[in-house]
Amino acid sequence: MNLLAESALQKITCPLLSEKKISLSVKRDDQLHPLISGNKWRKLKYNLMAMQAQGKTELVTFGGAFSNHIHACAAAGKHFNIKTHGIIRGPELDWQNPTLQFAKQCGMQLHPVTRLEYRERQNPDYLAQLQARFPNAYILPEGGTNKAALQGCSELAKSLPQADFVICPTGSGGTLAGLTEGCDNSTQILGVAVLKQAEYLINEIKSLSPIAAQQQNWQLLTQFHDGGYGKFSSELWQFCLMMQSQHQLPLEPIYSGKMMYALWQLIEQDYFPEGSRIIAIHTGGLQGLDGLRYRQLI
Template structure:
């Protein structure tokens, strides 16, 4: 099983009158183009999990995801690509066979196990995980979203691939991407996370749990005011911004993760949050398959 060997993702420079007026240099790290089939930060997070699975000589993997989850989609693709049987616990209680993410996962021949929301809430509980280990012997368990110590290694690699900058920005769902990027950045670079869900102050603790070094570092923060109403929710203005960026800059965005980060960043630039001559790198973490789910639900 070879999980390495792909080229590094490109950097895209954004030129806009606002950026020129504010004297800001903005680059987008196009991790949505990192891997031909397993997009963005999901590839970064899965890469070393799959290496560890191989090292432990496990024969399959178990993980968790919502029915429209990018992680579910990416894991299904990785399962097919590397011929690793996968069992995915899906927040249910029922599977919608017409859901494009579920359809894709089934096409990849992964086993989907819908559970009630009550059972799904146990996904981090040690006793529940012990039961899963009995149910799926010799399986490697990857947490929801892929965020664990092995995921951090892949996200640290991402940070080390970046050119010199003053700020690095990323969307934050579970905290794993930010926690890993922090390990690969110079302390002089400020890391800004844009929380995509409401009431996300707890994510600061999640980042420290994943990366204890974060406790002593002062060069990172999570902004919680750009969630757009909560996880999976977004305003008409945000969706219009996403469409404009695609049309004018050939930069595809979805309004659940990276769109929220870019829209929030744009507002901060308008508000003179950054000193003149700042160099900013925004991480495009992929997740574009989520657009199919939004179209299916007639939300866009």
């Protein structure tokens, strides 16, 4: 189930990188597909194959009102002619919200639930009730992170040229776990946590990936959340605008922008040895910019 060709690597050049003698390329997974892009496609690919193998005809998943994952699942449903359901953290739907509008246009059935019910999304009893309600459905966790997702993210790692460091934004941990499975042991893998108090993700990543549980070549950086999930400073947003204007690299401040801003600070602080080859993973999510504009946050 291949949607598209491999995404490009974009070389970034600027005085800071020259001064620090660092080579930086960005893996432009945001360009994988106009609607199903970045790590969302990487995670969906093998889940859709598992769904097919299990003879399921519908997809049920979870997300907030501005979720990149909901957007990507709705687009995939339309593209592959799969009936999709989104359990949306509610309790009410705002039909002016661009992400939900798009999901509805793709034919996704949206089911708003209270925040209390939404907290049950990993509870086995709740999932069993949901399976009984949607007997033909394949249930995919929030963010698309599970064992099948790791295969797609491992595939991404194997598509990269040799590097000393690979860095990615980290929300649910699936991309970082998959990169750990696919990268050479000599490569250091850094995840930039985009949410506050993200230390719990270290154990989640280890439980997802036996390789991550054994290897020491990865770490989660938890100090660059910039206020927490969905939050960002004006400095971070100005950095995103600068990367767009100077390097033609579009970023949003929730995932890839936060990761690139962290990377820039680490380079300035001489975190990386001279001569380091770094690849930063652009995990997509640019649809989120519409939601930020809608909420007048940018």
